[in-house]
Amino acid sequence: MAFEPAVTGTWHAARSGRDIAAELFVFDEDTAAVRDTQTGAILARGTRSSLVVSRRVGSVPRRIGFPDDSVFVSRDNDGVDRLLADTIGHGSRWLVEIERFRPRLIVLVAAVALLAVGVYRFAVPLLVEAAVLATPEIVPELMSKGVLASLDETAFSQSMLSEQRRAGIATGFHELAALAPRGAARFDLQFRSGGSIGPNAFALPDGTIVITDELIELAGSDDDLVLGVLGHEIGHVEHDHSLRQLYRAAGVVGLIMVIGGDVGSGVQDLLVQGSALLALSYSRRQERDADRYSVEIMARAGRDPAAIARFFELMRTRFGDTGDSAILTTHPATGERIEETRRYAAEIAQNGPAVPSD
Amino acid sequence: MNETTPTREDGDVDQTMRREPFVFTGTAREYFGIWLVNVFLTILTLGIYSAWAKVRRMRFFHGSTWLGDASFEYHARPGQILLGRIIALALIATYNLALYFAPGFSIVLAIGFFLALPYLVMRGLRFRARVTSYRNVRFDFEGGYWGALLAYVAGGVLTWGTLGVLAPVASRWIWSYTLGNLTYGGRPIDCDPRLEKLFGQWWLPAILFGGGILLFLIGSVALGYLYGSELADIVGGGGGVGTLTAGVLALIYVGFLPLIVLYVIVGLLYHAGSRNAAVSETVIDGRHALASTLGRWRYVWISITNLIATVFTLGLLRPWAAVRMARYLAICTAVDTVGALDSYIDTITDEGAAVGAEYMDVEGLDFGF
Numbered sequence: 001m002a003f004e005p006a007v008t009g010t011w012h013a014a015r016s017g018r019d020i021a022a023e024l025f026v027f028d029e030d031t032a033a034v035r036d037t038q039t040g041a042i043l044a045r046g047t048r049s050s051l052v053v054s055r056r057v058g059s060v061p062r063r064i065g066f067p068d069d070s071v072f073v074s075r076d077n078d079g080v081d082r083l084l085a086d087t088i089g090h091g092s093r094w095l096v097e098i099e100r101f102r103p104r105l106i107v108l109v110a111a112v113a114l115l116a117v118g119v120y121r122f123a124v125p126l127l128v129e130a131a132v133l134a135t136p137e138i139v140p141e142l143m144s145k146g147v148l149a150s151l152d153e154t155a156f157s158q159s160m161l162s163e164q165r166r167a168g169i170a171t172g173f174h175e176l177a178a179l180a181p182r183g184a185a186r187f188d189l190q191f192r193s194g195g196s197i198g199p200n201a202f203a204l205p206d207g208t209i210v211i212t213d214e215l216i217e218l219a220g221s222d223d224d225l226v227l228g229v230l231g232h233e234i235g236h237v238e239h240d241h242s243l244r245q246l247y248r249a250a251g252v253v254g255l256i257m258v259i260g261g262d263v264g265s266g267v268q269d270l271l272v273q274g275s276a277l278l279a280l281s282y283s284r285r286q287e288r289d290a291d292r293y294s295v296e297i298m299a300r301a302g303r304d305p306a307a308i309a310r311f312f313e314l315m316r317t318r319f320g321d322t323g324d325s326a327i328l329t330t331h332p333a334t335g336e337r338i339e340e341t342r343r344y345a346a347e348i349a350q351n352g353p354a355v356p357s358d
Numbered sequence: 359m360n361e362t363t364p365t366r367e368d369g370d371v372d373q374t375m376r377r378e379p380f381v382f383t384g385t386a387r388e389y390f391g392i393w394l395v396n397v398f399l400t401i402l403t404l405g406i407y408s409a410w411a412k413v414r415r416m417r418f419f420h421g422s423t424w425l426g427d428a429s430f431e432y433h434a435r436p437g438q439i440l441l442g443r444i445i446a447l448a449l450i451a452t453y454n455l456a457l458y459f460a461p462g463f464s465i466v467l468a469i470g471f472f473l474a475l476p477y478l479v480m481r482g483l484r485f486r487a488r489v490t491s492y493r494n495v496r497f498d499f500e501g502g503y504w505g506a507l508l509a510y511v512a513g514g515v516l517t518w519g520t521l522g523v524l525a526p527v528a529s530r531w532i533w534s535y536t537l538g539n540l541t542y543g544g545r546p547i548d549c550d551p552r553l554e555k556l557f558g559q560w561w562l563p564a565i566l567f568g569g570g571i572l573l574f575l576i577g578s579v580a581l582g583y584l585y586g587s588e589l590a591d592i593v594g595g596g597g598g599v600g601t602l603t604a605g606v607l608a609l610i611y612v613g614f615l616p617l618i619v620l621y622v623i624v625g626l627l628y629h630a631g632s633r634n635a636a637v638s639e640t641v642i643d644g645r646h647a648l649a650s651t652l653g654r655w656r657y658v659w660i661s662i663t664n665l666i667a668t669v670f671t672l673g674l675l676r677p678w679a680a681v682r683m684a685r686y687l688a689i690c691t692a693v694d695t696v697g698a699l700d701s702y703i704d705t706i707t708d709e710g711a712a713v714g715a716e717y718m719d720v721e722g723l724d725f726g727f
Contacts (some may be wrong), residue, residue, distance in 0.1 A: 006545055010428070012494035015704035017543060019428070058388040061429055071494050073428075099391030108394050109674065115401045123404060146459045161522065171716035203548055246458070254447060262397050263676060266665040284720025 004083050009061075009067075009074030011036075011043050024064065024072050032064075034072045044070045048087045053080065055092040056097075121272075124251050131247045132240050136208075140243060144204035148190070149215055151197075151210075159191035161213050166191055169216065172227045173209075180238050183206070189232065205242040218314065225314070228239050228294050228307030235293025238353035241286045249279055283330045291341050299348045306345035312338045375696050377649075382688035383429075384422030394417055395679040410438035419680075420490065423688055424440035425701055433496075434715075442485075442716030460590055483717040487540055488706055493699070496706040501539035511534040522564065525628070526556035533636035533651030543702030545643035551636040559631025559654075563624035570620040578609035585719040630657035637691065645696040652690045660686055 004026055011022035011034050021037040025050075032043035044066040054067035062080045064072045074080055081088060109327055159166065187207045194200055194212030203213040209230060214290070219225040236242070252275045258321040260268040291308060299305040316334050331337075396411035413436050420432040456467055487499035513528030530551050536551035632651045633635055637650035664679035693699075 015494070016491040017495040017700045017702040018703070023396055035548065055414075058384060058392060058595050059423065060417055061431075063431065073494075073614045095395060101387040101391055101393050105391060105394060112394065112398050113672075115398065119401055119404065127404075131435065142459045169646060207376070250451065250454075254451075255401075255405055258408040258443065259397065259400055261408070262393060262400065263673060264664075264680065266661075267668055267673065267676070268671065351502075 005034075005079075007074050007076045007079035008037070009072055009076065009222060012071045012073070013043075014069035014071075024074065024080070024083060032084065033068075034066070034304070044068055044072070048084060049276055051087055052082065053084055053087055054177045056081065056088075056096045067210065068178045112216075119255070120252075120354055124248065124255075126270055127251055128244055128247045131251075132243050135243060140205035142173075143242075144206040144208050147204055148210065150207065155212075156192040156195045156212075157195060158193060159213050160193050160217060161191060165216070168223060169211075169226055169230075172223055173230050174235060176227060176297055176301050180234050182238065187237065189230070201229050201233055203236040203242075205237070205240065207237050208235070209233045219311070224298070224304045224307040224328055225311045227297075227301075227303060228298055228309075228311050233296035234297060235290035236286070238293065239286070239289060241290070244287070245279070245283065248282065249275075251280075280330055284332045287331050287338070288337075291324055292344055295341055295344045295348060299345070301336040304345075304350055306342055309338045309341040309345065375694055377692050378426050378695050378699070379692040380425045380688040382422055383424060383712060384418060384681055385683065386681045389418060389677040389681050391419065393680075397673075406440070406514040408645070409443055410436040412436075412439050422659065422682070425492065425693060428700075431491045432489060434485070435493060436671060446716040472511050473507075476503050476510055479510055480506045483536060483539075485613045485715040487654045492542070492705070493702070495543040495702045496543075498541045498706055499539050499540060501535050505531075505535045522567070526553060526632070528594045529556050529632045529636070537636060539642050542642055543706035545702065547639040547640060547642050548644070549636060551632075551639045554604045555635040555639070556632055559635050562654075563628040563631075566627070567620060567624045570617065574609060574613050574617060577613065578686055581609055623662070626661050627654050630654040642693070643702075646699065647694045649692045649694060650690060651692075652687070655688070 006023040006025035008023050011020045012018065013020075015054040020043065022034045022043055023037055024032060024034050027033045027045060030048050032048055032051060033044055035041060036043055046067045056077055058063065059075070059077060061073050061075045062077055063086070064074075064080070081093070088296075099341045114238045150217070173187070173189045174184050177187040180187070187209060190208060190210045192210055192212055194214045197212060198220050199212055200212035201209065201215055203209050211226070211230065211233075215229065216226055238344055253272060256268060256271045263271070267268065294308040295305045304310075312334050316338070373543060392414055396407075396414060397409040400411050413432070413434055416434065420430040423430045426631040442708055451468065453471060458465075480499075480503055483501060484499040487497040490497045509528070513531045517525045517528045530553055533551050534549050534584040540547040631654050634650045634652050634654075637648050642647040642648070660683055664683060667675040668679050
């Protein structure tokens, strides 16, 4: 009667936990059935296409659902595959075949390693670029408003500088901003008294640039020094650095999260910490980019391209920052930045003002 | 049919007690290929395949866990998992973006998050229970919102607020919420771990951790007194730091890693102990009693050597480590059965959505039943 030897297993009536020793066999060309091992009575039957056969995973028991919701369970995976070959999709067989523990898996190990590096080096940056392009302008605006509002609340107060000093710096700033591809209208210079934050300047993603009184006072009457710093901040805005950093961190953490179940929670934590370290190196690269931007834009504005280097020197003598470019810092070492910006300024002075790199 | 009065089938006359151990039959060889293909396709598809990967992984671990002559089964479908993951990631992203855009509302957002958390946990536990079956009969989870709020939010506040002193109280809430609200074939599972038992598992890790902190403090003061002036130059970066501060700084540099390791060890010790205490107080259907006999130090040893082996082989030994842990957890768990285990009837009709379960998954919350 049966075309193939029957497969032994256990049968459950719909919703029942009761085990009944049974055999699965092929009834005729397109019908499969289950019979009671002891009595031989037919317990369930169905056309092969109506059966729901669970996909094979290792040596885990197979589950075959019948139209009446009864279930046949068997540990004989090969037997089930043989008996119901037509019902089981080729996709899952192919997967099971690859998963077998064979020397050829080494190739897959190598592929995973290459792929992981490839995704991190190429796919993530590409997705970040796409996300930056797809970001509507309202997003950086909202982000910037939020950050500035909370800083105003917690640390900043109104600028105490004279109207005249501010106007001087603002004029210089607009000249610089006019040279940036997105144009002066997209930038907005804000003066604040820094409070606990002290001498500082930073760029918000919508083009708002904030500079504190303390930094301007530190520069004395040297406007180029202040403008060098502002050129650096314009560079951050022009290159969408904050958006890039945000998307990159989100993308990497998201990838780690979805793979978390496969690597275990301990390794997942280590990966998250590791990606934070890599994000810092990314941040140092952005700082170097912005430094170069300042040198370029100052040269094009006909100002001292090495102004930013002089600013770093001033910071160094004032605050004694002599640290190395350690892996735990967001900014490169001051000494290194001075050297590099001076070198680049000299290079530009020789070759004439360059077009800002993009 | 039997929706309102879930029953056992008749003919259940055997009343002798038998100890039935859990057995994990999966091997590292077998899991290696499954795992590798999962990782490969997950990276290749930038995470989308992770839903299919999860189903394969869970089916392997459930299906390799046997009690008596039947294994557990995992029934979630990749589509459910994928949708759950997308929603969970969107929630996390929205929450983080909202923090970024409107820092002024961070308190409101935090409160909203802590009010939503119990709901997600509840839904997650329910989904996990409902997609798990044993002998064709599914589990269910009947815990509500307030139980989750007590166990996870109040319990967390209590634990951190008392620096871990009242952690056993929170553990009791968590275990009785997660285990005690499970049902199998419509029959209740009770879990009511006694506080004194949990405290019995608490004092060893507590003393170890307290002792470690004390050593750390004594060490830093001693370092400050003995070598303060030399250390000040090394750790102070030239700035004028006092000798005592230098001692503390030096010890933070040197002692930070050992302190983290100590924290992990006492956490694992306590987890194993509280699992023993809670699972051993769990009874299925008023008659099948669970038993857990983890060796606490053995559990710590396995966890830590697993992590080290995984990291130093760049992940290649992860399948071995996962199987090793599953095997150990299974051997140390048993059911003292009275009567047959196959006399239950499934009462589950709807699995619900996977959002909560996937949220717990991607956020790394794990309650390991």
